[in-house]
Amino acid sequence: MSHLDPYFKQVDNLQDKFIERLRDAVAIPSISSEDARRPDVMGEWLAEQIKALGGTVELRQLGKQPGREHLDLPPCLLGRYGDDPNKLNVLVYGHYDVQPAQKSDGWATDPFTLTIDEKGRMFGRGSTDDKGPVLGWLNAIEAHQKAGVELPVNLIMCFEGMEENGSEGLDDLIAAEANKFFKDVDVVCISDNYWLGTEKPCLTYGVRGCNYYALEISGPGQDLHSGVHGGVTHEPMTDLIKIMSSLVDPDGKILIDGIDDLVAPVTEQEAALYPPIAFTMDDLKESLGNDVSIWTNKEDALKHRMRYPSLSLHGIEGAFYTPGAKTVIPAKVIGKFSIRTVPNMEIDQVTKLVEKHVNEQFAKLKSKNTFKFHVVHCGKWWVEDPNHPNYTAAAKAVERVFGVKPDMTREGGSIPVTLTFQEQLGKNVLLLPMGSSTDMAHSTNEKLDKRNYIEGTKLLGAYLHYVAGEIKRS
Amino acid sequence: MSHLDPYFKQVDNLQDKFIERLRDAVAIPSISSEDARRPDVMGEWLAEQIKALGGTVELRQLGKQPGREHLDLPPCLLGRYGDDPNKLNVLVYGHYDVQPAQKSDGWATDPFTLTIDEKGRMFGRGSTDDKGPVLGWLNAIEAHQKAGVELPVNLIMCFEGMEENGSEGLDDLIAAEANKFFKDVDVVCISDNYWLGTEKPCLTYGVRGCNYYALEISGPGQDLHSGVHGGVTHEPMTDLIKIMSSLVDPDGKILIDGIDDLVAPVTEQEAALYPPIAFTMDDLKESLGNDVSIWTNKEDALKHRMRYPSLSLHGIEGAFYTPGAKTVIPAKVIGKFSIRTVPNMEIDQVTKLVEKHVNEQFAKLKSKNTFKFHVVHCGKWWVEDPNHPNYTAAAKAVERVFGVKPDMTREGGSIPVTLTFQEQLGKNVLLLPMGSSTDMAHSTNEKLDKRNYIEGTKLLGAYLHYVAGEIKRS
Numbered sequence: 001m002s003h004l005d006p007y008f009k010q011v012d013n014l015q016d017k018f019i020e021r022l023r024d025a026v027a028i029p030s031i032s033s034e035d036a037r038r039p040d041v042m043g044e045w046l047a048e049q050i051k052a053l054g055g056t057v058e059l060r061q062l063g064k065q066p067g068r069e070h071l072d073l074p075p076c077l078l079g080r081y082g083d084d085p086n087k088l089n090v091l092v093y094g095h096y097d098v099q100p101a102q103k104s105d106g107w108a109t110d111p112f113t114l115t116i117d118e119k120g121r122m123f124g125r126g127s128t129d130d131k132g133p134v135l136g137w138l139n140a141i142e143a144h145q146k147a148g149v150e151l152p153v154n155l156i157m158c159f160e161g162m163e164e165n166g167s168e169g170l171d172d173l174i175a176a177e178a179n180k181f182f183k184d185v186d187v188v189c190i191s192d193n194y195w196l197g198t199e200k201p202c203l204t205y206g207v208r209g210c211n212y213y214a215l216e217i218s219g220p221g222q223d224l225h226s227g228v229h230g231g232v233t234h235e236p237m238t239d240l241i242k243i244m245s246s247l248v249d250p251d252g253k254i255l256i257d258g259i260d261d262l263v264a265p266v267t268e269q270e271a272a273l274y275p276p277i278a279f280t281m282d283d284l285k286e287s288l289g290n291d292v293s294i295w296t297n298k299e300d301a302l303k304h305r306m307r308y309p310s311l312s313l314h315g316i317e318g319a320f321y322t323p324g325a326k327t328v329i330p331a332k333v334i335g336k337f338s339i340r341t342v343p344n345m346e347i348d349q350v351t352k353l354v355e356k357h358v359n360e361q362f363a364k365l366k367s368k369n370t371f372k373f374h375v376v377h378c379g380k381w382w383v384e385d386p387n388h389p390n391y392t393a394a395a396k397a398v399e400r401v402f403g404v405k406p407d408m409t410r411e412g413g414s415i416p417v418t419l420t421f422q423e424q425l426g427k428n429v430l431l432l433p434m435g436s437s438t439d440m441a442h443s444t445n446e447k448l449d450k451r452n453y454i455e456g457t458k459l460l461g462a463y464l465h466y467v468a469g470e471i472k473r474s
Numbered sequence: 475m476s477h478l479d480p481y482f483k484q485v486d487n488l489q490d491k492f493i494e495r496l497r498d499a500v501a502i503p504s505i506s507s508e509d510a511r512r513p514d515v516m517g518e519w520l521a522e523q524i525k526a527l528g529g530t531v532e533l534r535q536l537g538k539q540p541g542r543e544h545l546d547l548p549p550c551l552l553g554r555y556g557d558d559p560n561k562l563n564v565l566v567y568g569h570y571d572v573q574p575a576q577k578s579d580g581w582a583t584d585p586f587t588l589t590i591d592e593k594g595r596m597f598g599r600g601s602t603d604d605k606g607p608v609l610g611w612l613n614a615i616e617a618h619q620k621a622g623v624e625l626p627v628n629l630i631m632c633f634e635g636m637e638e639n640g641s642e643g644l645d646d647l648i649a650a651e652a653n654k655f656f657k658d659v660d661v662v663c664i665s666d667n668y669w670l671g672t673e674k675p676c677l678t679y680g681v682r683g684c685n686y687y688a689l690e691i692s693g694p695g696q697d698l699h700s701g702v703h704g705g706v707t708h709e710p711m712t713d714l715i716k717i718m719s720s721l722v723d724p725d726g727k728i729l730i731d732g733i734d735d736l737v738a739p740v741t742e743q744e745a746a747l748y749p750p751i752a753f754t755m756d757d758l759k760e761s762l763g764n765d766v767s768i769w770t771n772k773e774d775a776l777k778h779r780m781r782y783p784s785l786s787l788h789g790i791e792g793a794f795y796t797p798g799a800k801t802v803i804p805a806k807v808i809g810k811f812s813i814r815t816v817p818n819m820e821i822d823q824v825t826k827l828v829e830k831h832v833n834e835q836f837a838k839l840k841s842k843n844t845f846k847f848h849v850v851h852c853g854k855w856w857v858e859d860p861n862h863p864n865y866t867a868a869a870k871a872v873e874r875v876f877g878v879k880p881d882m883t884r885e886g887g888s889i890p891v892t893l894t895f896q897e898q899l900g901k902n903v904l905l906l907p908m909g910s911s912t913d914m915a916h917s918t919n920e921k922l923d924k925r926n927y928i929e930g931t932k933l934l935g936a937y938l939h940y941v942a943g944e945i946k947r948s
Contacts, residue, residue: 033798100800106696165799194702208701212799221763222580225916227682227887228668230814231726231784232758232775234766238724241787245719250712250839252705284706289695289805292708292842301706310705312803313715315794320810322791324507325639325686325850326574327812327887328916329786331763336794338801340704365724368766376799413701413801442699442802 001465003149008458010143015454018139023114025131026124032097032165042096043075043161053141055081062169073169074161078181081141082154088468091156091185093417094134095163098126099442106444120450128448129441133191133434134159140461152468166377171420178424187390188421188429193411195436197283201398203391204431206410209341209381211350215243218332219369226327234367236333237319243361244335248311252294256357262345274299277407287437306410310340347378379416388428393466401459475939477623482932484617489928492613497588499605500598506571506639516570517549517635527615529555536643547643548635552655555615556628562942565630565659567891568608569637572600573916580918594924602922603915607665607908608633614935626942640851645894652898661864662895662903667885669910671757675872677865678905680884683815683855685824689717692806693843700801708841710807717835718809722785726768730831736819748773751881761911780884784814821852853890862902867940875933
C-alpha cells in the first residue's frame with residue numbers, strides 16, 4: 001500500500017483548504033428540528049461540492065414531513081464518484097443536518113462560526129456530528145486527485161438531512177432504492193460516532209436504539225395565575241412531574257416494569273471484550289466534564305454505555321423556562337424523554353410497556369387533567385459481525401494511519417440507518433468514527449480536533465484501499 | 475352625593491380617550507423580570523400623564539438590583555394631586571410593570587397591542603394587571619376636572635415598576651418615606667386584584683403571601699448526548715424531577731412536613747363568611763377554562779383559594795423546552811416553584827421547612843450532582859379589619875355604581891405591599907378591584923373588560939367621595 005504515502009502527503013498539504021470547507025459547512029445552520037431552518041440549503045451546498053470534484057449527485061426529494069404536512073422533508077443527497085464495474089462499490093453514509101444550538105445555551109463562541117483554539121480544537125455546531133466526517137470523504141477524493149492516485153473503489157454516497165430528527169423518509173428511500181441506486185453496494189461504511197477516548201481509534205459493531213416519547217398533560221383552558229388559582233385547580237405540571245419521576249432512578253435504573261426482562265444477558269465471551277478496551281475512568285470524567293459517573297470501574301461504565309438500556313429526561317415544553325420568576329400555572333405541558341434500547345428490546349414491545357406504565361401512573365393521580373402519550377420517533381439497535389473483512393480492512397487502515405490496533409466497541413448513541421442498510425441491502429455495515437470522546441456532540445461547545453479531522457481524512461481514504469484489497473467483487 | 479352624577483357622565487363621555495390611554499400603556503412592554511426591558515420607559519410615560527393632569531411627580535431611583543448589580547431597579551413613581559390640609563389624604567398604590575408575554579406563548583393577538591373584540595374584551599399584557607386600574611385613578615382625576623367637580627381628597631400616588639418581580643426596593647422606600655412622603659396618609663386603597671366572578675364587585679381584606687424558590691442541580695460540565703452518556707452519568711434532570719415530585723400531590727396537598735401545622739384553623743365565624751359569597755362552580759369553571767377544579771363545592775374552592783396554602787410547580791430553566799425532539803442530557807437545571815402562604819405561616823418558618831425537605835430529598839437520591847436551594851423572593855400574607863370606615867366607604871361606592879353590596883373576600887394572589895403599608899404606616903388598607911375573574915392575569919390572552927374599566931373608573935372616583943365623608947382628618 002505504498003501509494004497511500006502520496007495520498008497522505010496531499011492530505012497534509014491540503015489541510016487548510018479542508019478546514020475552510022468545514023468552516024463553510026458549519027456556517028449553514030441546518031437544524032432539522034426547526035421549521036424555519038429546514039436544512040435544504042445545506043444539501044445544495046454539499047451537492048455543489050461533490051459536483052466540483054467530478055461526482056454525480058441527485059438531491060432526492062422525500063415529500064412532506066409526516067404529521068406536519070406544511071413542511072417539506074430535507075432532500076437526501078444520493079451521489080456517486082466512479083463507476084468502474086471492476087471496482088468494489090463502497091456505500092458511505094453521513095448526515096448534513098445538526099442539533100439545535102444557540103449562543104445563549106452556553107456556547108463560548110458563536111455555534112455557527114467555526115472557531116479554532118490554540119489546542120487545535122475546532123468549535124462549531126456540526127463540526128464533529130456529522131459535517132466533519134461527511135467532508136472527510138470529499139477531502140479524500142480531492143487528495144487522491146491532487147496526489148494522482150486513483151480511487152480504488154466506486155464511492156456511493158448517501159448523505160441525509162434529517163438524522164437529528166428521526167431520519168424521516170430515509171428508510172422508505174433506502175427500501176425503494178435497494179435494488180436500484182444501491183443495488184451494486186458491496187459494503188457500507190458510516191462515520192458518525194466517536195472514539196471511546198481521545199487517543200485511540202475504534203471500530204464500532206453495534207449501537208443502541210432510541211425510543212423517544214412525549215407525555216402531554218393539559219387541563220386549564222389557558223395559563224393561570226398561581227395566586228388566583230393555586231390550590232383550586234389540578235395543575236398539569238404537578239401531574240407531569242409525578243409521572244416523569246416514576247420513570248427512572250438517580251442511579252439510572254429504569255423503573256418501567258418489564259424493560260429489564262427484555263435485555264439480553266451478557267455472555268462470558270462478550271464480557272471478555274470489555275477489559276482490553278483502551279478507556280479509563282479519567283477519560284470518562286473528562287468527557288462528562290465532572291466527577292458524576294454512576295459507575296466506579298471501566299467495565300461497568302462501558303457496559304452501561306454500550307449494551308444496557310438507559311432513560312433520560314430531556315425537558316418540558318410549555319412550562320416556564322427563562323431566568324427569573326413567573327408565578328404561572330402552565331395550562332399544557334409536554335414532558336420529553338427517551339429510552340436507549342439494546343438487544344433484544346423490540347421497539348413495539350418497549351413502547352407497549354412504556355405506554356402501560358405511564359397510563360397506570362396517570363390513573364393513580366386521579367387528576368381531572370387530560371393525558372396523552374406520544375411516540376415521537378423510534379430507531380432500533382443494531383449489532384454487526386465484527387469479524388467480517390470490512391472490519392479487517394478498517395483495522396488495517398487504523399494501524400497504518402495511527403500505528404495502533406483499534407478498540408472493537410459498541411456505541412451508546414443510536415444510528416438507526418445502520419440497521420436499515422443491514423436489513424435492506426444485506427451487506428456488512430462498518431462504523432468508522434472520526435471524532436473523539438470529548439467532542440460534545442449534541443451539546444454546547446461541540447468541536448472536532450484538527451488532528452481527528454486531518455488524520456481521519458487519511459483514515460477514510462486508507463480504508464478504501466484496504467477494503468478494495470480484502471474484498472473482491474462477487 | 476349628587477355631585478357624583480356629573481362625574482359619572484364625564485367618565486362615559488371620555489371613555490374613548492381612556493381606552494386610548496390604556497392602549498398607549500399596554501404598548502410599552504414593561505416586563506420587570508427581563509433585563510432588556512427594565513421598565514423605566516413606562517415610569518416616565520406615566521409621570522408625564524400625571525403631570526399633564528396637574529399632579530406633581532417624582533421618579534424615585536431605587537438603586538441597583540440586589541444580587542444583579544449591573545441592573546438598575548425600575549424607579550418608583552411618587553405622585554401627588556392636591557395638597558389641601560383640610561382634605562383626607564388617600565394613598566393609592568399600583569404597579570406599571572407586567573408579567574412576561576410572547577405571542578408564541580399562545581396569545582391570539584399581539585400581547586402588546588390592545589385588541590378589543592365585539593364583546594368589549596380588551597386584550598393585552600397588563601390590561602388588567604395592573605395598568606388598567608392605575609390609569610383608572612388618572613381617568614378619575616381627568617373626569618373630575620372635565621365635570622368641574624372638585625376632588626374631595628388629596629390623592630397620594632405610589633406606582634412601582636417591580637411588582638411582578640418581588641417588588642425589590644419598595645419596602646425600603648416605604649420604610650424610609652413613612653414619616654416623610656407618606657406621613658399624612660390617612661387610608662390606603664389598592665386596585666390590583668379581581669372580582670370573584672364576572673358580575674359582582676368585591677372588597678378584599680386579605681391576601682395570601684408568596685414564597686418563591688428555585689432548586690438548582692448541576693452535574694456534567696456541559697450538556698451531554700443522551701446516547702453517548704445516558705446510563706453512565708448522574709443526570710441533573712432525573713434528580714430535579716424526583717425532588718419536585720416530592721413537593722405536592724395532584725390534589726394540591728403540600729407534602730412538606732410541618733407546613734400544615736402552621737395554618738390557622740378556620741373559626742366558625744370565619745366559615746360563615748363563605749356561603750353568602752356570590753360565586754358559583756360555573757364561575758370557577760369559566761375562570762379555569764375547563765372542568766379541572768379539585769373541589770366540588772363553592773365553599774371548599776373559595777377556602778382553598780383564599781385561606782389555605784398552595785404549592786405550584788412553574789417550570790424548569792436549562793432543560794429542553796422547544797417543540798421537537800432533542801436527545802440532550804441537560805448539564806444544569808433549575809426548577810422553580812412557589813408556595814402561597816396564609817396566617818400563621820411566617821416566611822422564615824416556611825423557608826426553613828422547605829429547605830429541610832428538599833435537602834433531605836436530595837440526600838436520599840445519593841447523587842454525585844450538586845444541589846443548591848435558592849430563595850427567589852418572599853412576600854408575607856396580609857389580613858385587614860373589614861369593618862373599618864375605609865371599607866364602609868368603598869361598600870357604599872360599589873352600591874352607588876353597581877347597585878349591589880360587594881362580596882367581602884380574601885384573595886389568593888399575593889400583594890405584599892398591602893402588608894408593608896399596614897405595618898409601616900399603621901393605616902387601614904383596602905383592596906378595591908377593577909377586573910373580573912376571567913381576566914387571566916399572568917396568563918396568555920390577559921384582558922380587561924370595557925365595562926370593568928369604565929365603571930371601575932367611576933367606582934374609584936366615587937370611593938374618594940365616600941371615604942372623604944366617612945373619615946374626618948384627625
